[in-house]
Amino acid sequence: MRLTRSLRLLALAGLAFACANPVATASPPASAPTPTARAPVPVQPIASLPSGTQGFPWWNDTVFYQIFVRSFYDSDGDGIGDFNGLSARLDYLNDGDLNTTTDLGVTGLWLMPIHPSPSYHGYDVTDYYAVNPQYGTLDDFKRLLAEAHKRGIRVIIDWVLNHTSSQHPWFQAAQNPASPFYDWYVWSKTPGGSPGWHPSQNGQFYYGFFWSEMPDLNYTNPSVIKEMERATQFWLKEVGVDGFRLDAAKYLIENVAIQNTVETHALYERFRPFYKGVNPQAMMIGEIWDSSGLVADYVQGDELDLAFDFKLAEAIIISARVEKAETVSDVLTADLELFQPGQFATFSANHDQNRVRSQVFGDLNRARSVAGLLLTAPGVPFIYYGEEIGMAGRKPDEQIRTPMQWSAEKQAGFTTGQPWISVNPDFETINAANQVSDPNALLSLYRSLIHLRNQHVALRLGEFARVSSDHAAVFASLRFTEAEIILVVINLGQQPVQDYALTLATGPLKEAQTYPLVPLLAAGHSAAPLAANAQGGFDGYQPVPELPPYSTFIFQLQPGP
Ligand code: CA
Secondary structure, eight states, rough: HHHHHHHHHHHHHHHHHHHHOOHHTTOOTTSSSEEEEEOOOOOOGGOOOOOOOOTOOOOGGGEEEEOOOGOOOOSSSSOOOHHHHHHHHHHHHOOSOOOOOOOOOOEEEEOOSSSOSSSSSSOOSSOOOSSSSTTTTTHHHHHHHHHHHHOOOOEEEEOSSOOOOOTTTHHHHHHTTTSSTGGGGGGESOOOTTTTTTEESSEEEEEEETTTTTBBBBBTTHHHHHHHOOOHIIIIIOOOOEEEEEEEEEEEEESSSSSSSHHHHHHHHHHHHHHHHHHHTTTTEEOSSSSSHHHHGSSSSOSSSSOHHHHHHHHHHHHHHHTTTHHHHHHHHHHHHSSSSOOSESSOTTSSSHHHHTTTEEEEEEEEHHHHHHSSSEEEEETTTGGGGGGGSSSSSSGGSSOOOOOOSSSHHHHHHSOOSSOOOOGGGHHHHHTOOTTSHHHHHHHHHHHHHHHOOHHHHEEEEEESSTTTEEEEEEOSEEEEEEEEEEOOSSSOOOOOOOEEOOOOOOOEEEEEEEEETTTTTTOOOOOOOSSSSSEEEOOOBBBOTEEEEEEOOOOOO
């Protein structure tokens, strides 16, 4: 199994080297300046690099897409999305052909819980070694995995370690204080003074931080750690997933505090050599819904590989809402001080938050700003399914997890039966089929941004420099590696902007050199050359005379003679 996969990736790599044509894939519009016989900086397409670029891990070459399997695509008409349905729709996500741009281009999937569970969402597991039969069989899942890998897509799964379902056989057995499973959970003879304690039939009280039906596992018990290591090994080795998204990662061990305890950090330090021993390429990403400083504590090198940057997500939304660049620029700048280069995950909204369009006044234009900010930022981007077509949804949770809107057909093309929950009534206008051939649609912007990120190393791995602009609505940044320099300019505002000037006091440019610009995302625009100042930055620069409302520009700086 593993050998086959490696061979496939190698085959893909060979294909990529054979057909990679960065000039064609990043073709500037006809009106762009044609630098005199100056070829664009060589770029390395993502799929040619299965194990990472320039010493970075593979996830820094990856754009992830988060999927709620129950809501993605139903293959058998029972109204519930399933593995075979997802397999059937992989070409929408990534067709495995580097020369096409009709797919979204994502190279990683995060699947929300796929294990048996009494809940629709699956965040209370009853068996860590099986899949939810509503989603299919383990063989269906393995086929999905193989199909994804064939296309150069890695797959991580949600991993709910903090608690089990109250219906898990372990918890059932634990009701008996004489059972070896009793100590797998957290018990008290008295109700306790804090919330989270629930009465049991055995007269005692058990701890379940989130809900009475989600009893917390006891990670001070070595048997629990050992069992969860065994389950982790099963998915990495026997099934072949590429990693895990750790649910509620800051809550594993309580002391007097319930979150971010030294014991929880110590547990991850112990866990890391274990899963890296099973597969050195395995990735663990934590959900630590907290301030960025506390998030960064988990990803300093000896605990988790990545963690989600919730503050940045909030900042992206705020900047798009109020049409001012300052908030997102401030947070991105602060992130540089907190995280190892690129070792944080970026997103705009996930399954626990109102959908992006609903957070930006239902405005598809502001949703474009969100896409531009997210996919040009450093870090590892995650896109929640449906955001790329502007799906709407506000809590309660079920309403932000409604079926993917594939088309204007009955039930949005999600199922031939009755969907497990009603599709959003806006599906007749907001759907993938409507946007798939429209170059001005939100979906096209997502596709362009993702494909550019896949093709350009500076967008994926580059350092980030905040470029100041004297116009509040104009966001700008420089992303750069030794090999490539890219300038990003986004007008977050509803008015066209002419009176703006970009300044980078000091930077990585060659002193006093003039750089011609190739527009990578700037249809129909030509850009003025950029003259570096004596400190490797630039002063009062305008790449184009006017930035249209809600527009994202990406320019590649050409190397000097
Ligand atoms: Ca189904």
